[in-house]
Amino acid sequence: MPKVNVYDMAGKVVSEMELSDSVFGIEPNPAVVHAVVVNYLANQRQGTQSTKTRTEVSGGGRKPWRQKGTGHARQGSIRAPQWRHGGIALGPKPRDYSYSLNKKVKRLAIKSVFSDKVAGGNLIVVDNISVDAYKTKTIVNMLSALGADKKALILMPEKNPMLIKSAANIPGVKTALVNTINVYDIVNCDKFIVAKDAVAKLEEVYA
DSSP states (O other), X not given: OOEEEEEOTTSOEEEEEEOOHHHHSSOOOHHHHHHHHHXXXXXXXXXXXXXXXXXXXXXXXXXXXXXXXXXXXXXXXXXXXXXXXXXXXTOOOOOOOOOOOOXXXXXXXXXXXXXXXHHTTOEEEESOOOOSSSOHHHHHHHHHHTTOOSSEEEEESSOOHHHHXXXXXXXXXXXXXXXXXXXXXXXXXXXXXXXXXXXXXXXXXXX
């Protein structure tokens, strides 16, 4: 069983904690993690890009010159793709980029990133993350004490509006709940900060 230190918000070690082997101690599967990250990014795409075809561009209702005898190449419309201000041939149109993956694949991917963070020493368990007021400085001081000054993801056991808003202004810092966490955010952060109560919930959900 992997063991991690439990810190307080001042960065001091207060205890030690054993983590579940089935959630935090598996052999990471990079191929599955990659597939899930690509899927997440594809599902975020709005797909609203659009160009006008020759039927949608205004003008070009009549043939610019007669078919034969002018010396010009034959043309049917001044809004054909080869003309300036003509329609776009084979341009992008609104479409849905989203697709789904198997649940087992998603579970394996999230366990893989959990295990990778533990193995790399980038998972930090905090005894209790609490703020008494809407104060960004409290979270900045905590991150500094924990050595998480760069990109950090803070995982809460339950919704805490005061904590969410206190962390919202800090560049590179995100907050998440156990039921809203995703593989991309974990991969994208340098330090994964988890409240002690959230660890138990993760083990309950993913074990």
